[in-house]
Each structure stands twice: as structure tokens, then as C-alpha cells.
Amino acid sequence: METASDLIVERPEGLYCPPGDFYIDPWRPVHRAVITHAHADHARVGHGHYLAAAPAEGVLRARLGDITLQTLAYGEAVEHQGVRVSLHPAGHVLGSAQVRVEHAGRVWVASGDYKVEADATCAPFEPVRCDCFITESTFGLPIYRWEPQQQLFDEINAWWRTNAAAGRPSLLMGYSFGKAQRILSGVDVSIGPIVVHGAVEPLNRAYREAGVPLPSTRLVSEVADKADFKQALVLAPPSVQNSVWARRFADASDAFASGWMRLRGARRRRGVDRGFVLSDHADWPGLMSAITATGAERVIVTHGYEAVMVRWLQDHGWQAGSFHTEYGDEALDETPPAETPAEGADAPPDTAEEDRPR
Numbered sequence: 001m002e003t004a005s006d007l008i009v010e011r012p013e014g015l016y017c018p019p020g021d022f023y024i025d026p027w028r029p030v031h032r033a034v035i036t037h038a039h040a041d042h043a044r045v046g047h048g049h050y051l052a053a054a055p056a057e058g059v060l061r062a063r064l065g066d067i068t069l070q071t072l073a074y075g076e077a078v079e080h081q082g083v084r085v086s087l088h089p090a091g092h093v094l095g096s097a098q099v100r101v102e103h104a105g106r107v108w109v110a111s112g113d114y115k116v117e118a119d120a121t122c123a124p125f126e127p128v129r130c131d132c133f134i135t136e137s138t139f140g141l142p143i144y145r146w147e148p149q150q151q152l153f154d155e156i157n158a159w160w161r162t163n164a165a166a167g168r169p170s171l172l173m174g175y176s177f178g179k180a181q182r183i184l185s186g187v188d189v190s191i192g193p194i195v196v197h198g199a200v201e202p203l204n205r206a207y208r209e210a211g212v213p214l215p216s217t218r219l220v221s222e223v224a225d226k227a228d229f230k231q232a233l234v235l236a237p238p239s240v241q242n243s244v245w246a247r248r249f250a251d252a253s254d255a256f257a258s259g260w261m262r263l264r265g266a267r268r269r270r271g272v273d274r275g276f277v278l279s280d281h282a283d284w285p286g287l288m289s290a291i292t293a294t295g296a297e298r299v300i301v302t303h304g305y306e307a308v309m310v311r312w313l314q315d316h317g318w319q320a321g322s323f324h325t326e327y328g329d330e331a332l333d334e335t336p337p338a339e340t341p342a343e344g345a346d347a348p349p350d351t352a353e354e355d356r357p358r
């Protein structure tokens with residue numbers, strides 16, 4: 001359904017704006033890239049020129065090193081080849097932005113990844129009016145509905161408190177960029193010390209430098225008295241599971257924080273004691289409210305359950321299609337587990353709820 005007047009199209013390198021001659025979150029090296037956020041599947045090395053939201057600068061540089069980066073405050077616009085480009089909060093991780101592109105009286109918005117519920121670690125999602133909205137769909141099935149995050153933090157704190165009282169470390173695994181800082185912002189620091197993996201601390205530093213208040217954290221190597229681990233919350237990326245690094249917490253209670261924990265059986269398949277359903281992405285009602293708030297007549301779905309969402313949108317009066325992207329395939333964003341329900345018409349959304357015996 002691509003037409004000559006489309007402001008953003010699919011190219012082998014990534015999403016492309018023909019009149020502006022730039023890409024959004026390209027997965028192959030290009031001259032000009034607008035980056036929605038610093039997760040590894042959206043922000044890659046090798047581009048000539050990067051444009052991103054100002055609060056993303058620290059995390060982008062922490063991850064990509066020496067890049068040619070221009071930043072814009074949220075809402076500030078630049079004009080490039082007659083195309084007006086501005087960035088608007090996406091509420092996903094620090095510095096995450098939706099890209100608004102305006103040309104010849106038309107407005108398109110590419111969401112990147114987004115979350116509708118506000119949290120303490122980044123600017124809250126702002127709906128932007130547009131003619132065409134390019135939306136993510138990581139959790140684009142009706143079964144995905146999040147509890148209010150305070151409830152999740154209460155559950156995490158209760159688990160940590162119980163373990164600390166029993167003298168067991170609490171090993172909580174979640175992605176080091178975004179998820180870890182959000183957990184830090186919500187935990188009760190009176191329970192015990194917080195110890196973090198070396199992959200988490202550089203991101204904590206970037207958040208603190210951007211003015212996001214986080215409780216103080218220590219690296220494992222900075223804990224002189226190993227008895228301190230007994231009351232500790234230990235935050236680490238999922239890759240530490242069953243690793244030598246994790247062995248020092250052999251008697252720990254372990255847990256995993258991800259939206260995928262919403263799937264029945266996910267915790268058992270992960271082999272952890274607890275699963276906390278905490279996501280940086282919009283749930284199904286969040287996706288629908290965000291799409292509706294844009295006022296867009298046309299919606300292009302990326303990054304997840306494209307087929308199911310496109311069909312649902314078409315059934316409800318939108319002009320809808322999808323772009324094939326290479327997002328969501330790296331371990332630093334919320335990559336679906338292999339057992340996630342398949343896309344497409346043959347997979348009714350509610351099969352995800354079934355915990356089939358094997």
C-alpha cells in the first residue's frame with residue numbers, strides 16, 4: 001500500500017524518509033540516522049550522523065562510543081530538505097522518542113518503542129497528532145495487560161524482604177538498560193544493600209548524570225564483607241543465569257522481570273523462583289489508547305505481532321499495514337522467548353494463555 005507521497009517507507013537499510021533522505025533506527029549503516037532510543041536493536045554503530053533526543057545523549061554515548069551526534073530537546077524542531085523533524089517523549093527508557101516528520105502538509109509519527117504508563121526514570125509518553133502512525137507491537141495481543149507498576153514494586157519489595165529475613169540474597173534478572181533502572185527507582189532501599197552486575201552500572205551512571213535519582217548501588221567487587229550479600233538485592237542481566245558470576249549467590253532466590261512473565265509457564269520455563277510482569281512496552285490497552293490518541297487514519301505496525309494487530313485495526317476501521325523491521329532481535333531489548341505465541345491468523349490470541357502439558 002506504499003504510495004509515492006508516503007513520508008516513511010521500508011528500505012533494506014531501515015525505515016526511510018524519501019523527501020528528507022534520512023533513516024529512522026536503521027539496521028544497516030547509513031549517512032543520516034534518527035535514533036528513537038539507545039536499545040541495541042534501534043541504535044547501532046556505523047552511521048555517519050546521528051540525531052536523537054537530548055536526554056538520550058549519555059546512554060547513547062555509553063553504548064555506541066564516539067559518534068557524530070546532534071541532539072534536540074523534546075518538541076524542538078529541525079528543518080532538513082524541507083522536512084520538519086521533531087522528537088517527542090515515548091516513555092520507554094531514558095531519552096526515548098517518537099519521531100514526528102512533517103512535509104507538504106502531512107504528518108507522520110514513528111513511535112519507536114513506547115510505554116503509556118509514566119515512570120520515574122524518563123519523560124512520560126506524549127500522544128502526537130498525525131495522519132499516519134507507525135507503532136510498535138511487542139505486546140500487541142489482547143492478553144497482555146499490565147498491573148499498575150506500584151503493585152509490581154510492592155511484590156518485588158515483599159519478595160526481597162522475605163529473602164533478606166531468611167538471610168538469602170535476592171537475584172533479580174532484567175535487561176541492564178531501562179529495566180534495571182526502573183526497578184531501582186521502585187525498590188525500598190531500607191530492606192538491604194543493592195548490588196549490581198558490571199553491565200548495569202554504566203547505565204546507572206548515565207541515568208544519574210541525566211538527573212534521574214537512583215538509590216546507591218555497589219558492584220560485587222566493592223562488597224568487602226560477603227555477609228552483606230545475605231540481605232542484598234542483586235540486579236543483573238538475564239545472561240548471568242547459570243553463570244560462574246551467579247554462583248557466588250548459590251543460595252539466592254532468583255527472579256526474572258519482563259513483560260513475557262505474563263505468559264503462563266514462562267517462569268517455570270525460565271527456571272526461576274519468581275517472575276515479575278514488568279515491561280517498558282505498552283500493553284494491549286496502552287497500544288490502543290496511544291493509537292487512538294494520535295487521531296491517525298492510517299497505522300503501520302512493526303516489531304512484534306504485526307499480523308494480529310493489523311487485522312484487528314482493519315476490523316475496527318483503520319487503514320492498517322505493516323513494515324518488516326529488524327527490531328527486537330537483540331538481547332538488550334525485550335526479546336520474546338521461543339515459546340511466545342506465533343503471529344498470524346492461525347494463532348488465536350488466547351492460545352497464549354494455555355499451559356500445555358508436555
Ligand SMILES: [Zn+2]
Pocket residue numbers: 037039042092113333334
Ligand atoms: Zn526498546
Ligand SMILES: [Zn+2]
Pocket residue numbers: 039041042113303327328333
Ligand atoms: Zn525495540
